[in-house]
Amino acid sequence: MNKTWWKEAVVYQIYPRSFQDSNGDGIGDLNGIRQRLDYLKRLGIDVIWLSPVCQSPNDDNGYDISNYQDIMNEFGSMKDFDDLLREAHEKGIKILLDLVVNHTSDEHSWFLESRKGRENPYRDYYIWKEGKEDGGCPNNWGSCFSGSAWEYDSQTQMYYLHLFSKKQPDLNWENPKVRDEVFEMMDWWCEKGIDGFRMDVISMISKDQAFPDGEVKDGLYGDFTPYSIHGPRVHEYLKEMNRRVLSKYDLMTVGETAGVTIEEAKKYAGEAQEELNMVFHFEHVESDGELGKWTDQKPNLLKLKQILSKWQIELENSAWNSLYWDNHDQPRAVSRFGNDSSEFRELSAKMLATCLHMMKGTPYIYQGEELGMTNYPFSDISQFQDIESKNAYEELVGGGHTSQERMMEYLRCKSRDNARTPMQWNDKEQAGFTNGIPWLAVNPNFKEINADQQIEDPASVFSYYKKLIALRKKYDVIVYGDYELILPEDTRVFAYIRSLGKERILVICNFTEQEVSVTIPEIDRIEEKEYLIHNYKGKSSMHQGILKPYEAAAIYWKKK
Structure with missing residues (x-):
C-alpha cells in the first residue's frame, strides 16, 4: 500500500444549508462556514467535504444542479467560495466538492434546450424514449423517490428518465459530448484549486441500453438497479475521467456507489485501476424492513461486525476503505447505532467513534457527530x-x-431530515445557527448538546473526537495496520486488533447498556500496555473481564 495524504486524512462533511447562517435568512451559507473554520481547525480535521453548493432550484436540496459553474444564491457568491477556499487552505484544510453528474436539474440550460424538440442539438444529453404502444412508460422502473422513473413531456410527446425526482433528469453518458462537458467543468474546478470530489451516485452513470423491465418486488414499479448500477460502461467512463481530469491533479476522490460489492469496489478504487481513491458502500447502513429502508429496528451487531470486517479484510492491500456511521442521507449515528438517552448518549457516542476511527480507512465525520447530536423528535409530517x-x-x-x-x-x-437539522453551536436562540427563522427546526435538545459547552470540556464528546484524530496522526498502525476481528460470535461486543510490524492495538467496544462479561486473553498476556483512549473516567475493569455499559477502549503495545 502506498502512503498518501488522503489515506491519513480525517474528513468532515458539511451540509451547508444547516451549518451556519451568516446573514439571518435562516439558511446556512459559505460565509457561515468561513466563520467556523477555526472550530474545525481546533477539532483537527484535514478535509471538508462540502455537500452541493452549485446553483440549484433545490428540489432535492442542491443535488439538482442548474449551473455547475455558479454558486447557489442562498449560499453566497463565487467570490465567497473563493474566499472560503483560500482561508481553508491557509489553515491547512482541504476542500472536497460534491460532484453531481448522474443527473442535472430540469432547469439546467442543457435540459431546457433538450426538451425543445427532437432535433435539438442537446436532445441526446438526456435519456428520451417513446412510450409503449398503449401510451405507457417505456419500462416499469420506479424512482428512488417513489413513483415512476419516467416523466412524460407533452411538448415532444416522449418520456425522459429520472432515477430520482422528476426535476432531476438523468444525463446520457453514452453521448461523448456530455462527457466532454462534464470533464471540462471538473477541470475548471480543479484549476480553481479544489482538492477533490465526492461523486454523487457515480455508480449509476451507465445504463443498460436495452432498458428492460425490472423485477417488481413491492408495489407497482420494477427494480432498475440491475440495469443502472455498475452498468456496462461505468468503469470505461471513470477511467476516461481519470485520464482526462483526475490524474492531472493531486486529488482525493470518493465515489458514492450504492449496491457495491467487494469485487466492484476493487474495480472502482483498486490501487492499479486508475479510477477513484475509494468508494462509499452502504451495506452497514442498509435496512431490511418490510417496507425497505423504513423501519424502527435497531441494527443487529453480529451482522454489523460481519459487514464491516468483510470490507476491512477483503480490501486489504488492494483498495482503500472509507469509514462512516452517518451523513446527510442517514439518521444520526448515536440515535441509530448507540443510545441517545441522557444517561448513555455521551458514552455511546464515544464508543461509536472509537470503533470507527480505529479501523483501517479514511474516517468521515458528519457535522454534529463530534458533539453527539441526535435524531429530531418529529411529531407530524x-x-x-x-x-x-x-x-x-x-x-x-x-x-x-x-x-x-x-x-x-x-x-x-x-428520515434524512434527522441529519439536516441545524448545527447546535450554543444554548442561545436557534442554537446560534441563525438570528432568523431556520429553514428546518433546531433540535429542542440544543441547550444540553452544543459546541460551546463541549469545546473546553476535556470529558466532552468533542474532546474525545479531537483526541481520536490526534492519535491517527501519531500512530501509523491506526492508518496502515492490518485488521483482525476477535470475538466474532459475541452479540454484544465489537473487538478487533490492528497490527503493523511489532505494534498492536486492541480495540474493544460494548454496544449495549448492560455490563458485559468477556474473556480477552490478549489483554492478560500483555505486560506493558497503554490505554490510548478510553471513554470512562478512571481505571477500566477490562482486565477483570468486565465491560461497563457502552465502554470502549483502544489498548496499545509492542510485540517483543
Missing part, C-alpha cells in the same frame, strides 16, 4: 422538508401499507 420522506409518507400511508403512527415512528428513526 408537516415538519419535514425532505422530498424522500414526504413522498414515502404519501405512498405508504396513503396507499394503506402502514398506519400514520407507524410511519411517523419510521421517519423519526430513518
Whole structure:
C-alpha cells in the first residue's frame, strides 16, 4: 500500500444549508462556514467535504444542479467560495466538492434546450424514449423517490428518465459530448484549486441500453438497479475521467456507489485501476424492513461486525476503505447505532467513534457527530422538508401499507431530515445557527448538546473526537495496520486488533447498556500496555473481564 495524504486524512462533511447562517435568512451559507473554520481547525480535521453548493432550484436540496459553474444564491457568491477556499487552505484544510453528474436539474440550460424538440442539438444529453404502444412508460422502473422513473413531456410527446425526482433528469453518458462537458467543468474546478470530489451516485452513470423491465418486488414499479448500477460502461467512463481530469491533479476522490460489492469496489478504487481513491458502500447502513429502508429496528451487531470486517479484510492491500456511521442521507449515528438517552448518549457516542476511527480507512465525520447530536423528535409530517420522506409518507400511508403512527415512528428513526437539522453551536436562540427563522427546526435538545459547552470540556464528546484524530496522526498502525476481528460470535461486543510490524492495538467496544462479561486473553498476556483512549473516567475493569455499559477502549503495545 502506498502512503498518501488522503489515506491519513480525517474528513468532515458539511451540509451547508444547516451549518451556519451568516446573514439571518435562516439558511446556512459559505460565509457561515468561513466563520467556523477555526472550530474545525481546533477539532483537527484535514478535509471538508462540502455537500452541493452549485446553483440549484433545490428540489432535492442542491443535488439538482442548474449551473455547475455558479454558486447557489442562498449560499453566497463565487467570490465567497473563493474566499472560503483560500482561508481553508491557509489553515491547512482541504476542500472536497460534491460532484453531481448522474443527473442535472430540469432547469439546467442543457435540459431546457433538450426538451425543445427532437432535433435539438442537446436532445441526446438526456435519456428520451417513446412510450409503449398503449401510451405507457417505456419500462416499469420506479424512482428512488417513489413513483415512476419516467416523466412524460407533452411538448415532444416522449418520456425522459429520472432515477430520482422528476426535476432531476438523468444525463446520457453514452453521448461523448456530455462527457466532454462534464470533464471540462471538473477541470475548471480543479484549476480553481479544489482538492477533490465526492461523486454523487457515480455508480449509476451507465445504463443498460436495452432498458428492460425490472423485477417488481413491492408495489407497482420494477427494480432498475440491475440495469443502472455498475452498468456496462461505468468503469470505461471513470477511467476516461481519470485520464482526462483526475490524474492531472493531486486529488482525493470518493465515489458514492450504492449496491457495491467487494469485487466492484476493487474495480472502482483498486490501487492499479486508475479510477477513484475509494468508494462509499452502504451495506452497514442498509435496512431490511418490510417496507425497505423504513423501519424502527435497531441494527443487529453480529451482522454489523460481519459487514464491516468483510470490507476491512477483503480490501486489504488492494483498495482503500472509507469509514462512516452517518451523513446527510442517514439518521444520526448515536440515535441509530448507540443510545441517545441522557444517561448513555455521551458514552455511546464515544464508543461509536472509537470503533470507527480505529479501523483501517479514511474516517468521515458528519457535522454534529463530534458533539453527539441526535435524531429530531418529529411529531407530524408537516415538519419535514425532505422530498424522500414526504413522498414515502404519501405512498405508504396513503396507499394503506402502514398506519400514520407507524410511519411517523419510521421517519423519526430513518428520515434524512434527522441529519439536516441545524448545527447546535450554543444554548442561545436557534442554537446560534441563525438570528432568523431556520429553514428546518433546531433540535429542542440544543441547550444540553452544543459546541460551546463541549469545546473546553476535556470529558466532552468533542474532546474525545479531537483526541481520536490526534492519535491517527501519531500512530501509523491506526492508518496502515492490518485488521483482525476477535470475538466474532459475541452479540454484544465489537473487538478487533490492528497490527503493523511489532505494534498492536486492541480495540474493544460494548454496544449495549448492560455490563458485559468477556474473556480477552490478549489483554492478560500483555505486560506493558497503554490505554490510548478510553471513554470512562478512571481505571477500566477490562482486565477483570468486565465491560461497563457502552465502554470502549483502544489498548496499545509492542510485540517483543
